[in-house]
Amino acid sequence: MSVVLYHHPRTRAANIIWLLEEVGCEYTLEYVELQQGAQKTDAFKALNTMGKVPTVVDGEVVLAEVAAIGMYLADKYAPGRLAPALDAPQRAPYLRWICYGPSVIEPGCMAKAGNWDFKPQSAGWGTYEEMVDTIDLAIGEGPFVLGDTFSMADMLFGGTVGWMMMFGMLPKKPAWEAYIERLNARPARQKARAINEKIAAEHGL
Ligand SMILES: N[C@@H](CCC(=O)N[C@@H](CS)C(=O)NCC(=O)O)C(=O)O
Known part of the structure; x- marks a missing residue:
């Protein structure tokens, strides 16, 4: 089936x-x-x-x-x-970066682009600047968000970052572009x- x-x-x-x-x-x-x-x-x-x-x-x-x-x-x-085992230490960052796309990056970019009036302490996506710093942390030295291991987290987190960069809603930082290029190169x-x-x-x- x-x-x-x-x-x-x-x-x-x-x-x-x-x-x-x-x-x-x-x-x-x-x-x-x-x-x-x-x-x-x-x-x-x-x-x-x-x-x-x-x-x-x-x-x-x-x-x-x-x-x-x-x-x-x-x-x-x-x-x-593509998914770390439930008891693997990598399961924690795996879940974090998967959730980060829809719960922080998407609304954070929309809020910035639409000039929304909101309180960053109450809004789950916080400030745009802190979001950018956190994306820096996730991408880090790479090559993937779990280091050497490509996973579903890259497809979801990287998919969102790439989409937002394409629409000019996230900066085109060299390390971020290199990360997206690594993802784009996958057959x-x-x-x-x-x-x-x-x-x-x-x-x-
Ligand atoms: N939160 C949803 C968003 C899905 C979504 O907004 N899909 C859009 C296309 S990108 C859609 O179907 N729009 C049609 C509509 O709302 O009428 C997800 O992550 O899957």
Whole structure:
């Protein structure tokens, strides 16, 4: 049985193809016509009440949220390879950097770009400057956030950092660019990019 990814190539769902390719499980893609509102139909919202992609179905499992999907795929299909064991010391930074993308980087960048009025002591994403310092800590000397070991954390954390740098919402620091280039060089990422571009072309995007 293959994993089904509800997908659109110009969204966060694009990155999930990279995750699936690295994990190496069988998968199929279901294109969601976002422009026509297919994500807000009752049928789709029965899978994901948010009416958003990515959404994944794996047998009886239905899952949304990029970080949750990544952790699930790594634990189920690549334990010990893309996800450190539950009792491994590396499991702690692995979880930290996976959570850091959606809980700090995404809202922190949106807050900065949108000039939001908020109290950094109360907002979970804190100040932009502290976020940048923390990304420096995560990337460090590299080559990956767990040092020499590439993991699902790089796909999720690195995916978010790369996306935000591309949109000018994070600075293009040389060490960060070098990290993203290491991720871009992975064959699975290049394959995923080609798949996304093919689907985009097929749909005139
Ligand atoms: N928190 C969600 C965000 C998902 C999300 O915002 N997806 C966007 C595309 S990048 C979407 O489906 N937008 C369509 C809509 O909201 O109508 C995640 O991490 O998966």
